[in-house]
Amino acid sequence: MPDLDQTVRDIAEEMRARPDRGEVATYIPELANVDPGAFGIAVVDAEGHVAAAGDCDMAFSIQSISKVFTLTLALGKIGDRLWRRVGREPSGSAFNSIVQLEAEHGIPRNPFINAGAIAVTDAILSGHQPREALGEILRFLQFIAEDPNISIDEKVAASEQRTGFRNRALANYMMAFDVLENPVDYTLGVYFHHCAIAMTCRQLAMAGRFLMHGGRNPSTGFSVVSPERARRINAVMLTCGHYDGSGEFAYRVGLPGKSGVGGGILAVAPRKASIAVWSPGLDASGNSHLGRIALEMLTQRMGWSIFG
Ligand SMILES: NC(=O)CC[C@H](N)C(=O)O
Numbered sequence: 001m002p003d004l005d006q007t008v009r010d011i012a013e014e015m016r017a018r019p020d021r022g023e024v025a026t027y028i029p030e031l032a033n034v035d036p037g038a039f040g041i042a043v044v045d046a047e048g049h050v051a052a053a054g055d056c057d058m059a060f061s062i063q064s065i066s067k068v069f070t071l072t073l074a075l076g077k078i079g080d081r082l083w084r085r086v087g088r089e090p091s092g093s094a095f096n097s098i099v100q101l102e103a104e105h106g107i108p109r110n111p112f113i114n115a116g117a118i119a120v121t122d123a124i125l126s127g128h129q130p131r132e133a134l135g136e137i138l139r140f141l142q143f144i145a146e147d148p149n150i151s152i153d154e155k156v157a158a159s160e161q162r163t164g165f166r167n168r169a170l171a172n173y174m175m176a177f178d179v180l181e182n183p184v185d186y187t188l189g190v191y192f193h194h195c196a197i198a199m200t201c202r203q204l205a206m207a208g209r210f211l212m213h214g215g216r217n218p219s220t221g222f223s224v225v226s227p228e229r230a231r232r233i234n235a236v237m238l239t240c241g242h243y244d245g246s247g248e249f250a251y252r253v254g255l256p257g258k259s260g261v262g263g264g265i266l267a268v269a270p271r272k273a274s275i276a277v278w279s280p281g282l283d284a285s286g287n288s289h290l291g292r293i294a295l296e297m298l299t300q301r302m303g304w305s306i307f308g
Helices: 002-015 029-033 061-083 098-103 114-125 132-144 155-165 167-177 184-197 201-207 227-239 242-254 289-302
Strands: 040-045 050-054 197-199 255-261 264-269 272-277
Touching: 002 040, 002 289, 029 155, 040 201, 040 289, 050 201, 061 114, 061 167, 061 184, 061 227, 061 255, 061 264, 098 167, 114 184, 114 264, 132 197, 132 201, 155 184, 167 184, 167 201, 184 197, 184 272, 197 201, 201 264, 201 272, 227 242, 227 255, 227 264, 242 255, 242 289, 255 289, 264 289, 272 289
Parallel strands: none
Antiparallel strands: 040 050, 040 272, 255 264, 264 272
């Protein structure tokens, strides 16, 4: 098998040189200020070794990648009852689409499109103050990444608060079907802030370790979730983690993965690695353009596709 450190360094070098970088998201104004030339990658293997290169220690806005962690927390809180409020089928439509909600009685297709993630955030909130729910999410990330230096980028959160009209529409629409239980402003406040959590590739790859190890944090031995739950979260990441680009991602990369409009992707090679990549330019589905290409190279060179 090729050397992981060398492979990761090679990929970072190739990505840095590429002229095709995609388009940085501008609908959240603060995200538009990010350098499209950035590229970072970090891989934690089954032995806990970290291979990292490029801008792997630069913090970026994790955006929808946070939805993997909120899903994990919500399942921990209310278990399979969560699936009464949100489905687990791919949507085949954009991350912020509203069209399916009317026909499907306000139940979002899956926990990774915006509507679904807002419903998941509402389940975490369950009567608590927004500050408490947000603290819980942040502490969970710090715990699984074993790093207290993970925080919310308040500028990004404020920028999305100001411009999040579509998300407000989605939340109000679900409220009309009684799918949400807390005041819309509370739920959206927590949602905007957890999307605005800033992390480096290294921190994110560390945070994803429990998903490659049957739900266990390999260095501490602590069980974060059961093996069955880890498998299921991976399954939803594979089928829904890249919105209407999920089929393409499975076809090209062959791993469960979750993208965010900040340009990050967290991918899981079960029993082999937890991987984070970051390149801010996006493709037409709102997924990192070079992030996906880098992951495709990595899985090909390391032979890590779950499809053999
Ligand atoms: N795909 C994403 O990362 C979207 C998350 C972003 N906070 C939004 O709600 O639009």
